[in-house]
Amino acid sequence: KEARTPETGDYLFMTISYRTDNDSIIFEPRAIIDMLRPSIYAGDLYEAYAMMHEGDEAAFAMKADTFFTYMGMPELPDFISDETMVYFNIKVDKISSEEEEMVKANDAIKGYMESHQLQGEPTEDGLYYISQKEGKGKKILMGDTVSIHYTFRLLNDSIFDTSIGRDPMPWIVGQFVPGIDEGLSMMNRGGKATMILPYSIAFGAQNPYLPIPAFSNIVAEVEVLPVLIMPAPQQNT
Numbered sequence: 001k002e003a004r005t006p007e008t009g010d011y012l013f014m015t016i017s018y019r020t021d022n023d024s025i026i027f028e029p030r031a032i033i034d035m036l037r038p039s040i041y042a043g044d045l046y047e048a049y050a051m052m053h054e055g056d057e058a059a060f061a062m063k064a065d066t067f068f069t070y071m072g073m074p075e076l077p078d079f080i081s082d083e084t085m086v087y088f089n090i091k092v093d094k095i096s097s098e099e100e101e102m103v104k105a106n107d108a109i110k111g112y113m114e115s116h117q118l119q120g121e122p123t124e125d126g127l128y129y130i131s132q133k134e135g136k137g138k139k140i141l142m143g144d145t146v147s148i149h150y151t152f153r154l155l156n157d158s159i160f161d162t163s164i165g166r167d168p169m170p171w172i173v174g175q176f177v178p179g180i181d182e183g184l185s186m187m188n189r190g191g192k193a194t195m196i197l198p199y200s201i202a203f204g205a206q207n208p209y210l211p212i213p214a215f216s217n218i219v220a221e222v223e224v225l226p227v228l229i230m231p232a233p234q235q236n237t
Helices: 045-050 064-070 098-115 178-184
Strands: 011-020 025-035 057-063 085-096 128-133 145-154 159-162 169-172 192-197 218-224
Touching: 025 085, 045 057, 045 085, 057 064, 064 085, 098 192, 145 178, 178 192, 178 218
Parallel strands: none
Antiparallel strands: 011 025, 011 085, 057 085, 128 192, 145 159, 145 169, 145 218, 192 218
């Protein structure tokens, strides 16, 4: 009971599973990260999270139709009726604030800069921008569409995505990754730069669509082509 409890905005590192009252397993036990937010409705999962301490394991029951409706499910499965209950088993492994995670991110990036003998100061949002080549074209503005080649790495130098060997990617500045958008706004067309981004302005605390760990800080090598090159349309066969 003396252990830490979450505050709104804190990250909860949990092991969670849930099932219906007829033992239909909906979500097998797995590790997830969620953030404590204000409750969407009385008796929701965020209310359950707020009752827990770091290290607690507890079971919660709630009406299945209400839960799935607020989860955004347009139609309920056939096995869910007005009376169906859903049972959650939640273990809180760790609680961490945004500030604590950002301290870790900044320390990791500083370590990367030192080990790679890089110099520079971060912007207000934490972006390290290192120019590799000054472009001779027009300055890039928010809202511009540019063609880029990129390579994205983790701080251990492993590549998880690159456009090299493919067509350049059209990028609308201001609509994708905040840190890269900020870096592009410092460039001219034809330029090339290294950008080092904390997770907060990269792909967030976790991104289910990318093969990267939670809270991944990113090194982005970005080259802006002098002219806009759009990919050729796909031919129907």
